[in-house]
Amino acid sequence: xxxxxxxxxxELRSIVGPSHVLTDPAVTESxxxxxxxxxxxxxxxxxxxxxTAEVAAVVRVCAGQGVAIVPQGxxxxxxxxxxxxxxxxxxxxRRLDTIDAAxxxxxxxxxxxxxxxxxxxxxxxxxxxxxDYGVDWAARDTATVGGSIATNAGGxxxxxxxxxxxQVLGVEAVLADGSVVSHLGGLLKDNTGYHxxxxxxxxxxxxxxxTGARLALVPRRDERVVSLLGFRHVQQALEACxxxxxxxxxxxxxxxxxxxGVALVREQLAxxxxxxxxxxxxLVECADHVDPAPALAHAVDSIDVDGAAVAxxxxxxxxxxxxxxxxxxxxxxxxxPHKLDVTLPQDELAAFCSDVRALITSVAPSxxxxxxxxAADGNLHxxxxxxEPGDERIDDAVLQLVVDRGGSISAEHGIGTAKKRWLPLNxxxxxxxxxxxxxxxxxxxxxxxxxxxx
Amino acid sequence: xxxxxxxxxxELRSIVGPSHVLTDPAVTESxxxxxxxxxxxxxxxxxxxxxTAEVAAVVRVCAGQGVAIVPQGxxxxxxxxxxxxxxxxxxxxRRLDTIDAAxxxxxxxxxxxxxxxxxxxxxxxxxxxxxDYGVDWAARDTATVGGSIATNAGGxxxxxxxxxxxQVLGVEAVLADGSVVSHLGGLLKDNTGYHxxxxxxxxxxxxxxxTGARLALVPRRDERVVSLLGFRHVQQALEACxxxxxxxxxxxxxxxxxxxGVALVREQLAxxxxxxxxxxxxLVECADHVDPAPALAHAVDSIDVDGAAVAxxxxxxxxxxxxxxxxxxxxxxxxxPHKLDVTLPQDELAAFCSDVRALITSVAPSxxxxxxxxAADGNLHxxxxxxEPGDERIDDAVLQLVVDRGGSISAEHGIGTAKKRWLPLNxxxxxxxxxxxxxxxxxxxxxxxxxxxx
Numbered sequence: 001x002x003x004x005x006x007x008x009x010x011e012l013r014s015i016v017g018p019s020h021v022l023t024d025p026a027v028t029e030s031x032x033x034x035x036x037x038x039x040x041x042x043x044x045x046x047x048x049x050x051x052t053a054e055v056a057a058v059v060r061v062c063a064g065q066g067v068a069i070v071p072q073g074x075x076x077x078x079x080x081x082x083x084x085x086x087x088x089x090x091x092x093x094r095r096l097d098t099i100d101a102a103x104x105x106x107x108x109x110x111x112x113x114x115x116x117x118x119x120x121x122x123x124x125x126x127x128x129x130x131x132d133y134g135v136d137w138a139a140r141d142t143a144t145v146g147g148s149i150a151t152n153a154g155g156x157x158x159x160x161x162x163x164x165x166x167q168v169l170g171v172e173a174v175l176a177d178g179s180v181v182s183h184l185g186g187l188l189k190d191n192t193g194y195h196x197x198x199x200x201x202x203x204x205x206x207x208x209x210x211t212g213a214r215l216a217l218v219p220r221r222d223e224r225v226v227s228l229l230g231f232r233h234v235q236q237a238l239e240a241c242x243x244x245x246x247x248x249x250x251x252x253x254x255x256x257x258x259x260x261g262v263a264l265v266r267e268q269l270a271x272x273x274x275x276x277x278x279x280x281x282x283l284v285e286c287a288d289h290v291d292p293a294p295a296l297a298h299a300v301d302s303i304d305v306d307g308a309a310v311a312x313x314x315x316x317x318x319x320x321x322x323x324x325x326x327x328x329x330x331x332x333x334x335x336x337p338h339k340l341d342v343t344l345p346q347d348e349l350a351a352f353c354s355d356v357r358a359l360i361t362s363v364a365p366s367x368x369x370x371x372x373x374x375a376a377d378g379n380l381h382x383x384x385x386x387x388e389p390g391d392e393r394i395d396d397a398v399l400q401l402v403v404d405r406g407g408s409i410s411a412e413h414g415i416g417t418a419k420k421r422w423l424p425l426n427x428x429x430x431x432x433x434x435x436x437x438x439x440x441x442x443x444x445x446x447x448x449x450x451x452x453x454x
Numbered sequence: 455x456x457x458x459x460x461x462x463x464x465e466l467r468s469i470v471g472p473s474h475v476l477t478d479p480a481v482t483e484s485x486x487x488x489x490x491x492x493x494x495x496x497x498x499x500x501x502x503x504x505x506t507a508e509v510a511a512v513v514r515v516c517a518g519q520g521v522a523i524v525p526q527g528x529x530x531x532x533x534x535x536x537x538x539x540x541x542x543x544x545x546x547x548r549r550l551d552t553i554d555a556a557x558x559x560x561x562x563x564x565x566x567x568x569x570x571x572x573x574x575x576x577x578x579x580x581x582x583x584x585x586d587y588g589v590d591w592a593a594r595d596t597a598t599v600g601g602s603i604a605t606n607a608g609g610x611x612x613x614x615x616x617x618x619x620x621q622v623l624g625v626e627a628v629l630a631d632g633s634v635v636s637h638l639g640g641l642l643k644d645n646t647g648y649h650x651x652x653x654x655x656x657x658x659x660x661x662x663x664x665t666g667a668r669l670a671l672v673p674r675r676d677e678r679v680v681s682l683l684g685f686r687h688v689q690q691a692l693e694a695c696x697x698x699x700x701x702x703x704x705x706x707x708x709x710x711x712x713x714x715g716v717a718l719v720r721e722q723l724a725x726x727x728x729x730x731x732x733x734x735x736x737l738v739e740c741a742d743h744v745d746p747a748p749a750l751a752h753a754v755d756s757i758d759v760d761g762a763a764v765a766x767x768x769x770x771x772x773x774x775x776x777x778x779x780x781x782x783x784x785x786x787x788x789x790x791p792h793k794l795d796v797t798l799p800q801d802e803l804a805a806f807c808s809d810v811r812a813l814i815t816s817v818a819p820s821x822x823x824x825x826x827x828x829a830a831d832g833n834l835h836x837x838x839x840x841x842e843p844g845d846e847r848i849d850d851a852v853l854q855l856v857v858d859r860g861g862s863i864s865a866e867h868g869i870g871t872a873k874k875r876w877l878p879l880n881x882x883x884x885x886x887x888x889x890x891x892x893x894x895x896x897x898x899x900x901x902x903x904x905x906x907x908x
Contacts (some may be wrong), residue, residue: 435647
């Protein structure tokens with residue numbers, strides 16, 4: 001890849017305006033370090049276009065000079081997929097944050113959002129129109145639509161609404177030659193060739209720069225109930241989860257966590273004891289148009305559970321959620337953690353939970369392992385403290401175990417730079433060859449995020 | 455493309471066994487004519503492999519000799535996307551019809567099916583395990599999993615469960631060089647590179663030969679209610695549909711049709727008068743774990759409707775469905791029809807219904823126009839009788855009207871050979887260039903279904 005010239009910087013300034021090309025290292029620094037703090041690069045320029053046409057022009061001049069680009073949204077990624085580790089130009093999409101009222105189709109339940117709009121702003125616009133956005137996770141206030149598409153973000157509601165790919169009806173995107181594809185009509189049935197939105201979802205900025213998306217919304221359901229369920233062991237919790245999933249259409253979340261995590265959260269954040277004391281917990285939330293509490297109570301009656309607490313009013317619901325959501329903050333307080341994000345098949349998840357603890361302890365005897373995740377999806381977040389966050393002995397051991405059990409080495413964070421080395425564990429040479437062929441077809445010069453994924 | 459040699463035929467026989475290479479024109483004829491009867495070709499050989507390894511070997515020898523292949527499933531397509539119109543070898547996947555009990559994951563709600571399994575057999579296996587398959591349409595007994603992936607089949611339940619792409623968690627497929635990609639683990643969160651299953655869905659056999667798929671199932675819901683609702687005009691029906699969609703999570707189908715279609719069905723199939731007499735009809739079906747009739751009745755109370763009939767027991771439900779499902783048979787009886795399958799944005803659908811009738815009448819004054827479709831998806835099936843099924847004046851006029859109104863020229867049938875000429879109406883040069891680049895990347899010789907789509 002070519003090194004950006006002064007001429008390129010000047011051209012970028014003429015496209016987006018001088019104030020939107022940042023070159024002062026003190027200013028660009030925050031764009032060059034990832035959320036974890038573990039991955040730090042540098043960039044000759046952060047370019048902040050204000051329209052799809054400006055994005056196209058930026059890509060065109062970079063392509064013309066063979067200069068690599070890293071597209072960046074809210075920079076909340078955890079695998080170094082959006083930071084300039086090899087001196088790339090950063091193309092920040094944050095100014096494309098429009099969700100205008102005219103773009104909300106109330107009858108169809110859809111809206112069009114700019115790539116830089118945050119997930120929270122999409123949800124707010126949807127809710128104002130009587131709908132909701134199906135994808136939600138903790139970084140909602142910073143993470144952007146574009147980033148969520150690049151990583152095919154999942155989050156806590158995948159069991160009900162699917163991942164980001166399932167919400168994206170169309171995208172507007174700039175290809176590597178600066179041409180623009182735009183398919184934002186939001187038609188639910190539209191089989192006119194290859195589905196580029198699905199291909200772009202999860203491609204981590206390597207195939208196109210997404211500038212906007214047409215998103216499907218879900219009905220807004222304000223009647224909610226949260227329940228904390230206690231179990232003796234993981235298998236019991238998973239069987240309960242499978243049973244609830246089948247008989248409760250209103251089930252929206254089923255978070256799995258453990259007594260040690262709850263103790264850490266209590267210790268670090270001074271929470272009261274949970275209303276249920278158990279070795280393994282499921283936190284479930286149901287949402288419906290009518291009060292879902294009776295249906296949940298009926299469903300819980302038919303499962304094997306050692307204790308259950310129910311919360312209906314918002315403050316009580318939030319109090320129960322804190323035992324799960326505060327895991328990240330509590331772990332960071334004793335951290336910084338080495339974070340892995342993996343998926344196991346349902347029938348391997350219980351054994352994996354105990355085996356992974358033993359395995360990590362054997363690799364790093366002084367470490368501590370914290371597990372939590374989405375029970376219905378098999379998505380387990382493995383956080384390890386007491387080791388260097390960059391200690392790849394942990395990845396080597398854990399990711400091999402995951403693959404041996406039929407799992408995925410990346411549930412929802414993606415591959416980025418951080419996990420590239422392990423991608424062949426999950427993908428055959430035939431699959432990698434096909435992916436490389438697609439990458440080369442759409443970006444023959446390799447200017448779009450060339451150092452991630454493949 | 456090369457013409458198949460006797461040597462190739464011999465090699466194919468050695469791969470799949472002599473009885474599975476059909477060359478007698480009297481036998482191959484049914485593989486060379488499409489469902490509509492309008493598109494008729496010829497093939498030097500129909501090859502019927504019995505395993506993925508055999509498919510791979512077949513593709514390899516054809517690729518080695520530069521011979522084109524048309525993959526074929528149940529051959530129920532309507533756009534000549536699966537028939538050998540240019541003398542291609544037909545690769546029939548029908549023998550790959552396995553859905554073994556071991557492949558059904560009852561806890562996760564998933565199964566693995568061979569490409570040749572019919573949609574009805576998938577649904578039956580799912581239902582036997584306490585689940586159901588989300589995609590359903592009239593050709594269920596013949597249409598196959600592979601064909602449904604090739605065309606990204608939609609059908610009547612898209613409003614609740616999405617299209618085929620939304621069900622496909624993974625595929626096993628043979629690429630154009632004979633290599634096999636297999637990703638059938640069924641993990642719900644698995645972000646490890648480009649999502650090939652989504653790309654293959656809707657690619658009409660041009661990128662890979664799908665040999666099997668991991669399919670997500672939906673909860674089996676046996677409590678059902680069907681209601682026939684009558685309206686004065688289309689807009690009133692669409693507003694009712696939007697309202698029902700928002701307040702009835704159990705809504706599974708919302709079929710739109712018209713008084714003239716009902717009259718034709720009654721005339722051709724000797725049905726009794728419908729219990730509701732109206733200009734425009736919606737047939738809605740709700741399914742839940744508990745009786746959905748009270749919720750439907752409550753919802754219907756709040757919409758503007760001129761008449762409603764409700765059916766709960768299976769025979770009565772079927773009797774109401776006949777007014778809609780018998781449209782195809784009744785139209786064929788006065789046909790053969792010229793069939794178009796288009797999608798309109800919700801806010802254009804009502805005007806389109808009247809405009810398209812006037813437009814077709816102006817193009818072909820002696821024709822009759824029959825409309826029906828899926829109200830919530832905006833998918834309208836435009837059937838025209840009294841003209842030649844190949845009369846492209848109809849396509850020229852109707853498809854231009856569709857595009858002028860922001861619609862799609864192919865809702866769920868695909869492009870195939872029949873609609874290739876009009877694809878640029880819906881897809882920009884940048885999109886077509888990107889699609890061609892992907893096609894060339896994965897099939898550089900152009901041996902997989904080279905005459906369809908692009």
